Amino acid sequence: MGSEDLFHKRKARAGAELQRxxxxxxxxxxxxxxxxGTKTEPHYLRELLDDLGIRPQVVRIxxxxxxxxxxxxxxxxxxxxxxxxxxxxxxxxxAAGVCGGV
Numbered sequence: 001m002g003s004e005d006l007f008h009k010r011k012a013r014a015g016a017e018l019q020r021x022x023x024x025x026x027x028x029x030x031x032x033x034x035x036x037g038t039k040t041e042p043h044y045l046r047e048l049l050d051d052l053g054i055r056p057q058v059v060r061i062x063x064x065x066x067x068x069x070x071x072x073x074x075x076x077x078x079x080x081x082x083x084x085x086x087x088x089x090x091x092x093x094x095a096a097g098v099c100g101g102v
Contacts, residue, residue: 029091031059032083034076038063060090 035041042061049059064075083089 028058030088031092032062032076032080032090033059034062034064034072034079036064036066036069036072038065 033045035045042063045059045061046056049056060079062075062079064072066072066075080090
């Protein structure tokens with residue numbers, strides 16, 4: 001009888017260890033870059049991402065037709081808040097050509 005109990009305990013323990021491990025993938029960081037220009041700066045930044053091997057799905061390069069740094073930052077804040085309201089906020093947002101991030 002004692003040996004049968006030992007077998008059942010070992011079998012029950014092995015069954016619990018065989019269960020599939022549930023793991024969550026870490027979410028990739030998302031970046032928002034807002035440029036002052038509409039053609040040159042986005043092109044430069046896309047080439048930089050390509051050279052660095054950064055996936056384009058992670059970085060959004062948003063061109064802006066604003067001429068002043070204030071308008072560029074305001075556009076960046078608006079894009080950031082729109083995505084945050086949709087429940088998919090950016091981890092890092094920056095306005096190109098303006099010191100500091102949003």
